[in-house]
Amino acid sequence: MEPLSVINLCEQYFFDADELLLCNWILNKTNATNLYIKLRETYYKGPIEEDWLRNYHDIMFFRFFRIQKSTFLNLLNVVLENDNHKLMRKKYHGGNLPIPPEKALLTFLTHMATQESLLSIGQRFGIVPSTAMNIVNALLYIMLKIKKKYIFWPRTDEEVEHVINGFTHYPNVLGAIDGSQIDIKVVPHTQHDSYVNRYLRHSINAMVISTAEKILTYVFIGFPGSAHDSRVFSNSTFVQNIATHGSQFYFPNEECHILGDSAFPLKMWMMTPYKRRPALNRIERQHNYHLSADRVVVEHIFARIKGRFRRVIFINTYSISKAIEITTAACVLHNFCYMNKDQWEDELYEDVNVQEFIAEDNDEETRRAQLKRNQIARELLNNV
Known part of the structure; x- marks a missing residue:
């Protein structure tokens, strides 16, 4: 009929x-x-996103994709410059037209900025989920490739001076360190227990060092969620490089250091607060105040990253390596945005880390670090 x-x-x-x-x-x-209607034409295709960049108001574009238009164009140029395998510029050999780079980058940013499924994102951009997945994987590869260009330790005298000048309460600070939990799906049964954190959720650890300008200079991502910050730190490449090459690998002299909380060990190159006890004296209280005032910046880093790139609130994958790639990409995007003066103020509430006080060792290095901290504490009190 x-x-x-x-x-x-x-x-x-x-x-x-x-x-x-x-x-x-x-x-x-x-x-x-x-x-x-042919079978492939039954797949619903959403609005024409190629016009979004031109038609969307700057504020709406920022709300949807979490970056400003100017930042998007800069990021697009960086992506194309580093796309040596032409993942974003495929030649047309018949069939469906290749996805334009602008559309691919918008797809990836939507994936990072939301918790939407690939099916939902595909419907928004008029592509099938498998194409959306290929785009995400291609952009993750490029984000990892450019990581060292945008997450790097200050090396030159100018870079070191700029970072130190950013911390106004504590002297000679090259960064502040902290850790966070990235929730993931349940992992294979053989690794189940090691990835269950104190909140009984499956997660990986992410440890970062930040400047006062909220620029990440070091990231260590992927250690099992059950591990405490001190254990993650001791197994990080940061500590391993110092053990192999000495503290001069990161610090130009013994006056420079990073700031940690009480969960981290006191070192010549890492200052921590005086341990809480029934009564801290005035010098110790003043020292802890100044240290916390400069270190607070890193405590908000992951709240901002999770607020901006909501994919890292919960990474819906069974692959630990994929969760590490997504978290690293979020850190790269965070730095890229801040380096382009594209800041994000909204923060996502995070569970407060329970600080487990680490007993200070009684070795020679720790005693030297204690003397250094005492000297800094006296100078801070005299400058009040």
């Missing part, structure tokens, strides 16, 4: 006069050949 004869039959038995007028109007506007 021809499709139109079926509709005519429905008109005779199921439509009243008003509905019949509406049906005839629709039929007059519709070509009968459109009733024969």
